[in-house]
Amino acid sequence: MSVASAPTERVPGLIPALAGVGLRFPHHQAVIERKPPVAWFEVHTENYMGGGAPLRYLEAIRRDYPLSLHGVGLSLGRVDGLDADHLDRIARLAARIEPGLVSEHLSWSISDGDYLGDLLPLPLTEEALDVVCDNVDRFQQALGRQILVENPSSYLRYRHSTITESEFLVVVARRTGCGTLCDVNNIFVSAENHGWDAVAYLEALPPAEVKELHLAGHTVKQLSDGAVLRIDDHGSAVEPAVWTLFRQAVLRFGARPTMIEWDSNIPPLDVLVEQADQASAILLQPHESRADADAA
Protein backbone atom coordinates (compact mmCIF):
# COMPACT_ATOMS: atom_id res chain seq x y z
CA MET A 1 0.00 0.00 0.00
CA SER A 2 1.47 3.33 -0.96
CA VAL A 3 0.40 6.18 1.25
CA ALA A 4 3.66 8.06 1.42
CA SER A 5 3.70 11.64 0.30
CA ALA A 6 6.68 13.89 0.49
CA PRO A 7 6.21 16.72 2.99
CA THR A 8 6.96 19.18 0.20
CA GLU A 9 3.65 18.26 -1.45
CA ARG A 10 1.82 19.48 1.61
CA VAL A 11 0.49 22.87 2.57
CA PRO A 12 2.41 24.31 5.54
CA GLY A 13 1.38 22.88 8.92
CA LEU A 14 0.97 26.14 10.79
CA ILE A 15 -2.58 26.56 12.13
CA PRO A 16 -4.01 30.03 11.33
CA ALA A 17 -5.98 32.12 13.82
CA LEU A 18 -9.23 31.17 12.10
CA ALA A 19 -11.89 28.57 12.72
CA GLY A 20 -11.27 24.91 11.99
CA VAL A 21 -13.48 21.87 12.26
CA GLY A 22 -13.15 18.63 14.21
CA LEU A 23 -12.85 15.98 11.50
CA ARG A 24 -14.67 12.69 12.12
CA PHE A 25 -14.77 9.54 9.96
CA PRO A 26 -18.14 10.22 8.24
CA HIS A 27 -16.66 13.32 6.56
CA HIS A 28 -13.33 11.92 5.34
CA GLN A 29 -14.55 11.33 1.81
CA ALA A 30 -16.44 14.62 1.52
CA VAL A 31 -13.42 16.64 2.66
CA ILE A 32 -11.18 15.00 0.06
CA GLU A 33 -13.72 15.35 -2.75
CA ARG A 34 -15.08 18.81 -2.03
CA LYS A 35 -12.16 20.52 -0.29
CA PRO A 36 -14.52 22.66 1.82
CA PRO A 37 -13.50 26.21 2.72
CA VAL A 38 -12.25 25.38 6.23
CA ALA A 39 -8.97 26.84 7.48
CA TRP A 40 -7.81 23.65 9.24
CA PHE A 41 -8.97 20.40 10.78
CA GLU A 42 -8.44 18.77 14.14
CA VAL A 43 -8.63 15.00 14.71
CA HIS A 44 -8.61 12.72 17.71
CA THR A 45 -5.10 11.29 17.86
CA GLU A 46 -6.36 7.88 19.04
CA ASN A 47 -8.40 7.39 15.83
CA TYR A 48 -5.30 7.28 13.62
CA MET A 49 -2.88 5.12 15.58
CA GLY A 50 -3.35 2.07 13.36
CA GLY A 51 -2.68 1.72 9.64
CA GLY A 52 -5.09 1.21 6.80
CA ALA A 53 -7.84 3.49 5.53
CA PRO A 54 -8.08 6.10 8.34
CA LEU A 55 -4.42 6.99 8.07
CA ARG A 56 -4.59 7.06 4.27
CA TYR A 57 -7.46 9.55 4.46
CA LEU A 58 -5.60 11.65 6.99
CA GLU A 59 -2.49 11.75 4.80
CA ALA A 60 -4.60 12.85 1.85
CA ILE A 61 -6.37 15.56 3.88
CA ARG A 62 -3.06 16.77 5.29
CA ARG A 63 -1.90 17.59 1.76
CA ASP A 64 -4.57 20.29 1.55
CA TYR A 65 -5.04 21.41 5.15
CA PRO A 66 -3.06 22.06 8.32
CA LEU A 67 -3.98 19.54 11.01
CA SER A 68 -4.04 19.50 14.77
CA LEU A 69 -3.75 16.30 16.84
CA HIS A 70 -6.06 16.32 19.84
CA GLY A 71 -5.54 13.40 22.23
CA VAL A 72 -8.15 11.90 24.50
CA GLY A 73 -6.27 8.97 26.03
CA LEU A 74 -2.84 9.85 27.39
CA SER A 75 -4.15 10.57 30.91
CA LEU A 76 -1.97 13.52 31.95
CA GLY A 77 -3.20 13.06 35.53
CA ARG A 78 -1.95 9.49 35.76
CA VAL A 79 0.00 8.90 38.98
CA ASP A 80 2.32 6.17 37.72
CA GLY A 81 3.73 7.99 34.69
CA LEU A 82 2.66 8.06 31.07
CA ASP A 83 2.18 4.87 29.03
CA ALA A 84 5.36 4.60 26.96
CA ASP A 85 3.60 2.67 24.17
CA HIS A 86 0.85 5.26 23.87
CA LEU A 87 3.38 8.07 23.89
CA ASP A 88 5.28 6.28 21.14
CA ARG A 89 2.11 5.93 19.03
CA ILE A 90 1.45 9.66 19.36
CA ALA A 91 5.05 10.51 18.50
CA ARG A 92 4.99 8.31 15.39
CA LEU A 93 1.71 9.82 14.19
CA ALA A 94 3.02 13.34 14.83
CA ALA A 95 6.18 12.57 12.85
CA ARG A 96 4.07 11.34 9.95
CA ILE A 97 1.39 14.03 9.92
CA GLU A 98 3.45 17.06 10.99
CA PRO A 99 0.59 18.65 12.94
CA GLY A 100 0.51 22.38 13.62
CA LEU A 101 -0.71 21.79 17.19
CA VAL A 102 -0.78 18.85 19.59
CA SER A 103 -3.06 18.89 22.62
CA GLU A 104 -4.37 16.79 25.52
CA HIS A 105 -6.71 17.27 28.46
CA LEU A 106 -6.26 18.28 32.07
CA SER A 107 -7.77 15.03 33.30
CA TRP A 108 -7.06 11.39 34.10
CA SER A 109 -8.55 8.27 32.54
CA ILE A 110 -6.18 5.45 33.59
CA SER A 111 -5.90 3.93 37.07
CA ASP A 112 -3.59 1.00 37.83
CA GLY A 113 -3.22 0.51 34.09
CA ASP A 114 -6.94 0.19 33.35
CA TYR A 115 -8.38 2.70 30.88
CA LEU A 116 -11.75 3.93 32.09
CA GLY A 117 -13.19 5.36 28.88
CA ASP A 118 -13.82 8.96 29.97
CA LEU A 119 -11.94 12.13 30.88
CA LEU A 120 -12.15 12.46 34.65
CA PRO A 121 -11.42 15.67 36.52
CA LEU A 122 -8.48 15.84 38.92
CA PRO A 123 -8.54 16.92 42.51
CA LEU A 124 -6.92 20.35 42.19
CA THR A 125 -4.11 19.93 44.71
CA GLU A 126 -0.36 20.53 44.88
CA GLU A 127 0.16 16.78 44.52
CA ALA A 128 -1.90 16.64 41.30
CA LEU A 129 -0.05 19.71 40.02
CA ASP A 130 3.29 17.91 40.43
CA VAL A 131 1.94 14.80 38.68
CA VAL A 132 0.53 16.73 35.72
CA CYS A 133 3.68 18.84 35.32
CA ASP A 134 5.91 15.72 35.31
CA ASN A 135 3.68 14.11 32.67
CA VAL A 136 3.52 17.23 30.51
CA ASP A 137 7.32 17.49 30.68
CA ARG A 138 7.67 13.90 29.51
CA PHE A 139 5.08 14.39 26.73
CA GLN A 140 6.87 17.49 25.43
CA GLN A 141 10.25 15.75 25.59
CA ALA A 142 8.93 12.73 23.70
CA LEU A 143 7.52 14.92 20.92
CA GLY A 144 10.23 17.54 21.00
CA ARG A 145 7.69 20.33 20.89
CA GLN A 146 5.23 22.38 22.92
CA ILE A 147 1.88 20.79 23.66
CA LEU A 148 -1.39 22.43 24.73
CA VAL A 149 -3.38 21.37 27.78
CA GLU A 150 -7.16 21.78 27.63
CA ASN A 151 -9.55 22.57 30.47
CA PRO A 152 -12.07 19.70 30.74
CA SER A 153 -15.80 19.95 31.20
CA SER A 154 -16.65 18.47 34.56
CA TYR A 155 -19.60 17.22 36.52
CA LEU A 156 -17.99 16.78 39.93
CA ARG A 157 -15.51 18.49 42.23
CA TYR A 158 -13.42 16.97 45.00
CA ARG A 159 -13.81 18.06 48.62
CA HIS A 160 -10.18 18.81 49.22
CA SER A 161 -9.26 20.73 46.04
CA THR A 162 -7.23 23.77 47.05
CA ILE A 163 -6.52 25.47 43.72
CA THR A 164 -8.93 26.88 41.15
CA GLU A 165 -8.89 25.11 37.79
CA SER A 166 -7.80 28.24 35.92
CA GLU A 167 -4.91 28.78 38.32
CA PHE A 168 -3.95 25.11 37.94
CA LEU A 169 -3.70 25.56 34.15
CA VAL A 170 -1.67 28.73 34.56
CA VAL A 171 0.85 27.03 36.87
CA VAL A 172 1.16 23.99 34.58
CA ALA A 173 1.90 26.31 31.64
CA ARG A 174 4.39 28.34 33.67
CA ARG A 175 6.26 25.32 35.02
CA THR A 176 6.37 23.23 31.84
CA GLY A 177 6.27 25.80 29.06
CA CYS A 178 3.15 24.16 27.60
CA GLY A 179 0.34 26.25 26.15
CA THR A 180 -3.32 26.35 27.15
CA LEU A 181 -6.19 25.16 24.99
CA CYS A 182 -9.15 27.14 26.29
CA ASP A 183 -12.39 25.28 25.62
CA VAL A 184 -15.03 27.97 25.94
CA ASN A 185 -17.92 25.51 26.00
CA ASN A 186 -16.19 23.51 28.74
CA ILE A 187 -15.76 26.63 30.86
CA PHE A 188 -19.45 27.40 30.40
CA VAL A 189 -20.53 23.83 31.22
CA SER A 190 -18.29 23.52 34.28
CA ALA A 191 -19.21 26.99 35.51
CA GLU A 192 -22.91 26.14 35.31
CA ASN A 193 -22.38 22.75 36.97
CA HIS A 194 -20.28 24.07 39.85
CA GLY A 195 -21.46 27.65 40.24
CA TRP A 196 -18.18 29.13 38.99
CA ASP A 197 -17.86 32.55 37.36
CA ALA A 198 -17.06 31.81 33.69
CA VAL A 199 -15.78 35.31 32.94
CA ALA A 200 -13.49 35.25 35.99
CA TYR A 201 -12.11 31.96 34.65
CA LEU A 202 -11.25 33.63 31.32
CA GLU A 203 -9.77 36.62 33.12
CA ALA A 204 -7.44 34.32 35.08
CA LEU A 205 -5.79 32.91 31.93
CA PRO A 206 -2.83 34.91 30.58
CA PRO A 207 -3.54 35.69 26.89
CA ALA A 208 -0.01 34.82 25.80
CA GLU A 209 -0.42 31.23 27.00
CA VAL A 210 -3.75 30.60 25.24
CA LYS A 211 -2.85 29.11 21.86
CA GLU A 212 -6.18 27.62 20.80
CA LEU A 213 -9.91 27.83 21.56
CA HIS A 214 -12.61 25.17 21.34
CA LEU A 215 -16.34 25.54 20.75
CA ALA A 216 -19.04 22.86 20.93
CA GLY A 217 -22.64 22.18 21.80
CA HIS A 218 -23.89 20.63 25.03
CA THR A 219 -27.16 19.40 26.49
CA VAL A 220 -29.06 20.06 29.69
CA LYS A 221 -29.87 16.96 31.72
CA GLN A 222 -32.76 17.04 34.16
CA LEU A 223 -32.04 14.98 37.25
CA SER A 224 -34.80 13.17 39.14
CA ASP A 225 -34.91 15.80 41.90
CA GLY A 226 -35.37 18.65 39.43
CA ALA A 227 -31.75 19.82 39.50
CA VAL A 228 -29.94 20.15 36.17
CA LEU A 229 -26.47 19.27 34.95
CA ARG A 230 -24.99 20.52 31.68
CA ILE A 231 -23.55 17.60 29.70
CA ASP A 232 -20.73 18.25 27.25
CA ASP A 233 -21.91 15.80 24.58
CA HIS A 234 -20.70 17.71 21.47
CA GLY A 235 -23.97 16.76 19.85
CA SER A 236 -25.50 20.06 18.75
CA ALA A 237 -24.76 23.61 17.57
CA VAL A 238 -22.91 26.07 19.79
CA GLU A 239 -25.35 27.72 22.24
CA PRO A 240 -25.93 31.49 22.18
CA ALA A 241 -24.55 31.87 25.71
CA VAL A 242 -21.35 30.08 24.62
CA TRP A 243 -21.02 32.36 21.56
CA THR A 244 -21.25 35.30 23.96
CA LEU A 245 -18.51 33.85 26.15
CA PHE A 246 -16.45 33.16 23.00
CA ARG A 247 -16.66 36.86 22.01
CA GLN A 248 -15.37 37.74 25.45
CA ALA A 249 -12.57 35.19 25.08
CA VAL A 250 -11.54 36.66 21.71
CA LEU A 251 -11.59 40.17 23.18
CA ARG A 252 -9.33 39.02 25.98
CA PHE A 253 -6.96 36.66 24.15
CA GLY A 254 -7.02 38.03 20.62
CA ALA A 255 -7.78 35.91 17.54
CA ARG A 256 -6.71 32.32 18.14
CA PRO A 257 -7.15 29.10 16.14
CA THR A 258 -10.68 28.02 17.08
CA MET A 259 -12.16 24.56 16.57
CA ILE A 260 -15.78 23.45 16.21
CA GLU A 261 -16.23 20.05 17.90
CA TRP A 262 -19.22 17.89 17.02
CA ASP A 263 -18.93 14.21 17.99
CA SER A 264 -22.42 12.76 18.37
CA ASN A 265 -25.40 13.19 16.01
CA ILE A 266 -22.79 14.34 13.52
CA PRO A 267 -24.46 16.69 10.98
CA PRO A 268 -23.60 17.18 7.30
CA LEU A 269 -20.26 18.85 6.67
CA ASP A 270 -22.01 22.06 5.54
CA VAL A 271 -23.44 22.59 9.04
CA LEU A 272 -19.95 22.35 10.53
CA VAL A 273 -18.57 24.74 7.91
CA GLU A 274 -21.33 27.19 8.77
CA GLN A 275 -20.49 27.00 12.49
CA ALA A 276 -16.83 27.55 11.63
CA ASP A 277 -17.77 30.58 9.48
CA GLN A 278 -19.62 32.08 12.44
CA ALA A 279 -16.56 31.63 14.60
CA SER A 280 -14.24 33.05 11.92
CA ALA A 281 -16.47 36.11 11.56
CA ILE A 282 -15.97 36.84 15.26
CA LEU A 283 -12.23 36.15 15.04
CA LEU A 284 -11.90 38.56 12.11
CA GLN A 285 -13.81 41.42 13.72
CA PRO A 286 -11.52 44.34 14.40
CA HIS A 287 -10.61 44.24 18.06
CA GLU A 288 -7.74 45.40 20.10
CA SER A 289 -7.18 42.55 22.44
CA ARG A 290 -5.25 42.84 25.61
CA ALA A 291 -2.94 40.23 24.15
CA ASP A 292 -2.04 42.54 21.29
CA ALA A 293 -1.82 45.49 23.66
CA ASP A 294 0.50 43.50 25.91
CA ALA A 295 2.68 42.58 22.97
CA ALA A 296 2.89 46.16 21.71
Added chain:
Amino acid sequence: MPTLREIQRAVARSIRSPDDGEALRHIADDVIAAADRLDIYRNNAAATLVGALRIAYPAVEKLVGAEFFEGAARIYIERYPPRTAYLNDYGAEFADFLGAFPAAAELTYLPDVARLEWAVSSALNAPDVPALDPSALAGLAASELDRVRFVPHPSVRLLSLHHPADVIWRAVFGGDDAALAAIALTGEPLWLLVHRGREGVAVRRLTQEEARLTAMLCSGSALSEAMPERDSAVFVALLADHLAQGRFAGFETCEPDRERKNERVGKE
Protein backbone atom coordinates in the same frame (compact mmCIF):
# COMPACT_ATOMS: atom_id res chain seq x y z
CA MET B 1 -5.98 14.00 53.12
CA PRO B 2 -6.22 11.06 50.70
CA THR B 3 -3.51 10.75 48.07
CA LEU B 4 -4.21 11.23 44.36
CA ARG B 5 -3.71 7.49 43.86
CA GLU B 6 -6.26 6.66 46.59
CA ILE B 7 -8.82 9.00 45.09
CA GLN B 8 -8.32 7.67 41.57
CA ARG B 9 -8.59 4.05 42.72
CA ALA B 10 -11.82 4.77 44.60
CA VAL B 11 -13.35 6.64 41.65
CA ALA B 12 -12.18 3.98 39.17
CA ARG B 13 -13.75 1.22 41.28
CA SER B 14 -16.95 3.17 41.52
CA ILE B 15 -17.13 3.76 37.77
CA ARG B 16 -16.35 0.17 36.81
CA SER B 17 -18.54 -1.70 39.27
CA PRO B 18 -21.25 -1.14 41.86
CA ASP B 19 -20.30 1.67 44.17
CA ASP B 20 -18.71 0.87 47.51
CA GLY B 21 -19.28 4.44 48.66
CA GLU B 22 -15.63 5.35 49.14
CA ALA B 23 -15.50 7.55 46.04
CA LEU B 24 -18.51 9.52 47.26
CA ARG B 25 -16.59 10.59 50.35
CA HIS B 26 -14.11 12.46 48.15
CA ILE B 27 -16.69 14.25 46.01
CA ALA B 28 -18.31 17.54 46.95
CA ASP B 29 -22.03 17.27 47.69
CA ASP B 30 -24.09 20.37 47.01
CA VAL B 31 -27.45 20.95 45.33
CA ILE B 32 -26.65 17.90 43.21
CA ALA B 33 -25.81 14.65 44.99
CA ALA B 34 -22.29 13.29 44.51
CA ALA B 35 -23.79 9.97 43.37
CA ASP B 36 -25.68 11.73 40.53
CA ARG B 37 -22.48 13.50 39.48
CA LEU B 38 -20.52 10.26 39.46
CA ASP B 39 -23.29 8.59 37.44
CA ILE B 40 -22.56 10.87 34.47
CA TYR B 41 -19.02 9.51 34.26
CA ARG B 42 -20.16 5.93 34.78
CA ASN B 43 -22.59 6.24 31.85
CA ASN B 44 -20.12 8.05 29.56
CA ALA B 45 -17.41 5.49 30.24
CA ALA B 46 -19.73 2.55 29.57
CA ALA B 47 -21.02 4.18 26.36
CA THR B 48 -17.47 4.70 25.08
CA LEU B 49 -16.31 1.15 25.78
CA VAL B 50 -19.51 -0.57 24.64
CA GLY B 51 -19.24 1.60 21.52
CA ALA B 52 -15.70 0.36 20.87
CA LEU B 53 -16.91 -3.27 21.05
CA ARG B 54 -19.85 -2.42 18.75
CA ILE B 55 -17.42 -1.13 16.14
CA ALA B 56 -15.33 -4.32 16.34
CA TYR B 57 -18.26 -6.78 16.49
CA PRO B 58 -21.13 -5.51 14.29
CA ALA B 59 -22.20 -8.99 13.11
CA VAL B 60 -22.31 -10.35 16.66
CA GLU B 61 -24.49 -7.39 17.62
CA LYS B 62 -26.84 -8.02 14.70
CA LEU B 63 -27.08 -11.71 15.61
CA VAL B 64 -27.91 -11.18 19.30
CA GLY B 65 -29.65 -7.79 19.18
CA ALA B 66 -28.52 -4.45 20.63
CA GLU B 67 -29.86 -5.04 24.14
CA PHE B 68 -28.26 -8.47 24.60
CA PHE B 69 -25.02 -7.15 23.12
CA GLU B 70 -24.87 -4.24 25.53
CA GLY B 71 -25.53 -6.52 28.51
CA ALA B 72 -22.77 -8.92 27.46
CA ALA B 73 -20.42 -6.05 26.64
CA ARG B 74 -20.87 -4.45 30.06
CA ILE B 75 -19.96 -7.70 31.82
CA TYR B 76 -16.98 -8.14 29.49
CA ILE B 77 -15.79 -4.58 30.21
CA GLU B 78 -15.91 -5.21 33.94
CA ARG B 79 -13.93 -8.44 33.61
CA TYR B 80 -11.52 -7.34 30.89
CA PRO B 81 -11.05 -3.57 31.19
CA PRO B 82 -8.99 -2.02 28.38
CA ARG B 83 -5.30 -1.59 29.16
CA THR B 84 -4.86 1.24 26.66
CA ALA B 85 -6.81 4.19 25.35
CA TYR B 86 -6.05 2.97 21.83
CA LEU B 87 -9.46 1.29 21.64
CA ASN B 88 -8.89 -0.34 18.25
CA ASP B 89 -6.85 -2.79 20.32
CA TYR B 90 -9.70 -3.45 22.73
CA GLY B 91 -11.85 -6.58 22.65
CA ALA B 92 -9.39 -9.36 21.77
CA GLU B 93 -10.88 -11.75 24.39
CA PHE B 94 -14.52 -11.13 23.47
CA ALA B 95 -14.87 -14.35 21.44
CA ASP B 96 -13.56 -16.52 24.29
CA PHE B 97 -15.73 -14.56 26.73
CA LEU B 98 -18.82 -15.26 24.59
CA GLY B 99 -17.87 -18.93 24.44
CA ALA B 100 -18.04 -19.10 28.24
CA PHE B 101 -21.04 -16.75 28.60
CA PRO B 102 -23.96 -18.88 29.84
CA ALA B 103 -26.63 -16.62 28.29
CA ALA B 104 -25.15 -17.24 24.81
CA ALA B 105 -24.52 -20.98 25.28
CA GLU B 106 -27.15 -21.97 22.69
CA LEU B 107 -25.52 -19.83 20.01
CA THR B 108 -22.67 -22.26 19.45
CA TYR B 109 -21.49 -20.43 16.32
CA LEU B 110 -21.28 -17.01 18.02
CA PRO B 111 -17.66 -17.26 19.30
CA ASP B 112 -16.44 -18.21 15.81
CA VAL B 113 -18.26 -15.24 14.27
CA ALA B 114 -16.59 -13.07 16.92
CA ARG B 115 -13.19 -14.62 16.09
CA LEU B 116 -13.68 -13.71 12.44
CA GLU B 117 -14.78 -10.17 13.32
CA TRP B 118 -11.74 -9.66 15.56
CA ALA B 119 -9.47 -10.89 12.77
CA VAL B 120 -11.14 -8.48 10.31
CA SER B 121 -11.03 -5.59 12.77
CA SER B 122 -7.38 -6.12 13.70
CA ALA B 123 -6.47 -6.55 10.02
CA LEU B 124 -8.20 -3.25 9.23
CA ASN B 125 -6.12 -1.49 11.87
CA ALA B 126 -2.82 -3.31 11.36
CA PRO B 127 0.21 -1.08 10.73
CA ASP B 128 0.95 0.11 7.20
CA VAL B 129 3.82 -1.99 5.90
CA PRO B 130 4.66 -2.33 2.21
CA ALA B 131 4.08 -5.77 0.74
CA LEU B 132 7.03 -7.82 -0.46
CA ASP B 133 7.66 -7.31 -4.15
CA PRO B 134 7.79 -10.88 -5.56
CA SER B 135 10.54 -9.87 -7.99
CA ALA B 136 12.87 -9.61 -4.97
CA LEU B 137 12.95 -13.44 -5.00
CA ALA B 138 13.84 -13.65 -8.69
CA GLY B 139 17.60 -13.39 -8.27
CA LEU B 140 17.90 -16.13 -5.64
CA ALA B 141 19.66 -19.41 -6.38
CA ALA B 142 17.71 -22.59 -5.67
CA SER B 143 19.74 -23.26 -2.52
CA GLU B 144 19.00 -19.76 -1.24
CA LEU B 145 15.34 -20.15 -2.06
CA ASP B 146 15.23 -23.19 0.18
CA ARG B 147 16.43 -21.08 3.07
CA VAL B 148 13.91 -18.26 2.58
CA ARG B 149 11.82 -17.44 5.64
CA PHE B 150 8.94 -15.09 4.95
CA VAL B 151 7.81 -12.30 7.27
CA PRO B 152 4.00 -12.18 7.10
CA HIS B 153 2.29 -8.87 6.46
CA PRO B 154 1.08 -7.54 9.87
CA SER B 155 -2.54 -7.73 8.70
CA VAL B 156 -2.49 -11.51 8.02
CA ARG B 157 -4.68 -13.63 10.35
CA LEU B 158 -5.21 -17.39 10.05
CA LEU B 159 -8.29 -18.85 11.75
CA SER B 160 -9.15 -22.44 12.50
CA LEU B 161 -12.89 -22.66 13.24
CA HIS B 162 -15.73 -25.14 13.65
CA HIS B 163 -18.60 -23.05 12.33
CA PRO B 164 -18.99 -21.35 8.92
CA ALA B 165 -18.41 -17.90 10.36
CA ASP B 166 -17.64 -16.45 6.92
CA VAL B 167 -20.99 -17.53 5.48
CA ILE B 168 -22.86 -16.28 8.58
CA TRP B 169 -20.94 -13.00 8.49
CA ARG B 170 -21.82 -12.34 4.84
CA ALA B 171 -25.47 -13.33 5.32
CA VAL B 172 -25.78 -11.00 8.32
CA PHE B 173 -24.47 -8.00 6.40
CA GLY B 174 -26.42 -8.94 3.30
CA GLY B 175 -29.58 -8.95 5.43
CA ASP B 176 -30.28 -12.36 3.93
CA ASP B 177 -32.39 -14.15 6.57
CA ALA B 178 -33.18 -17.05 4.23
CA ALA B 179 -29.49 -17.71 3.65
CA LEU B 180 -28.88 -17.39 7.37
CA ALA B 181 -31.59 -19.94 8.16
CA ALA B 182 -30.21 -22.35 5.57
CA ILE B 183 -26.71 -22.45 7.06
CA ALA B 184 -25.90 -25.97 8.24
CA LEU B 185 -24.12 -26.04 11.58
CA THR B 186 -22.36 -29.36 11.18
CA GLY B 187 -19.35 -28.54 13.32
CA GLU B 188 -17.03 -29.34 10.39
CA PRO B 189 -13.63 -27.70 10.81
CA LEU B 190 -12.74 -24.88 8.42
CA TRP B 191 -9.86 -22.51 7.89
CA LEU B 192 -10.00 -18.81 7.01
CA LEU B 193 -7.28 -16.45 5.91
CA VAL B 194 -7.87 -12.76 6.63
CA HIS B 195 -5.64 -10.10 5.12
CA ARG B 196 -5.76 -6.41 4.26
CA GLY B 197 -4.67 -5.98 0.67
CA ARG B 198 -4.91 -3.20 -1.87
CA GLU B 199 -8.70 -3.54 -2.09
CA GLY B 200 -9.31 -3.70 1.65
CA VAL B 201 -9.74 -6.66 3.99
CA ALA B 202 -10.42 -9.99 2.26
CA VAL B 203 -11.56 -13.26 3.84
CA ARG B 204 -10.56 -16.41 1.95
CA ARG B 205 -11.27 -20.05 2.80
CA LEU B 206 -8.31 -22.42 2.86
CA THR B 207 -8.20 -26.20 2.72
CA GLN B 208 -6.64 -27.96 5.68
CA GLU B 209 -3.44 -28.48 3.70
CA GLU B 210 -3.32 -24.83 2.57
CA ALA B 211 -3.88 -23.73 6.17
CA ARG B 212 -1.07 -25.97 7.43
CA LEU B 213 1.33 -24.62 4.81
CA THR B 214 0.27 -21.02 5.38
CA ALA B 215 0.73 -21.39 9.15
CA MET B 216 4.28 -22.69 8.57
CA LEU B 217 5.14 -19.97 6.06
CA CYS B 218 3.81 -17.28 8.40
CA SER B 219 5.59 -18.56 11.50
CA GLY B 220 9.12 -18.27 10.18
CA SER B 221 9.68 -21.73 8.73
CA ALA B 222 12.12 -21.91 5.86
CA LEU B 223 10.59 -22.80 2.51
CA SER B 224 12.30 -26.19 2.61
CA GLU B 225 10.72 -26.90 6.02
CA ALA B 226 7.26 -25.82 4.97
CA MET B 227 7.34 -27.91 1.86
CA PRO B 228 10.09 -30.48 1.37
CA GLU B 229 8.53 -31.38 -2.00
CA ARG B 230 8.42 -27.87 -3.36
CA ASP B 231 6.97 -28.90 -6.71
CA SER B 232 3.55 -29.74 -5.16
CA ALA B 233 0.93 -27.99 -7.30
CA VAL B 234 -1.03 -26.93 -4.22
CA PHE B 235 2.06 -25.40 -2.67
CA VAL B 236 3.14 -23.57 -5.82
CA ALA B 237 -0.35 -22.12 -6.36
CA LEU B 238 -0.67 -21.12 -2.72
CA LEU B 239 2.72 -19.46 -2.59
CA ALA B 240 2.00 -17.61 -5.85
CA ASP B 241 -1.31 -16.37 -4.41
CA HIS B 242 0.28 -15.22 -1.14
CA LEU B 243 2.95 -13.33 -3.08
CA ALA B 244 0.53 -11.82 -5.60
CA GLN B 245 -1.86 -10.69 -2.86
CA GLY B 246 0.93 -9.14 -0.80
CA ARG B 247 0.56 -11.38 2.25
CA PHE B 248 4.28 -11.20 3.00
CA ALA B 249 6.09 -8.07 4.08
CA GLY B 250 9.58 -9.41 3.44
CA PHE B 251 11.89 -12.37 3.79
CA GLU B 252 15.25 -13.35 5.12
CA THR B 253 17.50 -16.26 4.19
CA CYS B 254 18.54 -18.25 7.24
CA GLU B 255 22.11 -19.36 7.74
CA PRO B 256 22.91 -22.61 5.89
CA ASP B 257 24.43 -24.31 8.97
CA ARG B 258 21.26 -23.74 11.00
CA GLU B 259 19.17 -25.51 8.39
CA ARG B 260 21.66 -28.16 7.27
CA LYS B 261 19.28 -31.00 7.94
CA ASN B 262 16.82 -29.43 5.51
CA GLU B 263 19.27 -28.52 2.84
CA ARG B 264 18.88 -30.65 -0.18
CA VAL B 265 21.28 -28.97 -2.54
CA GLY B 266 22.70 -32.24 -3.73
CA LYS B 267 19.32 -33.61 -4.55
CA GLU B 268 18.50 -30.97 -7.15
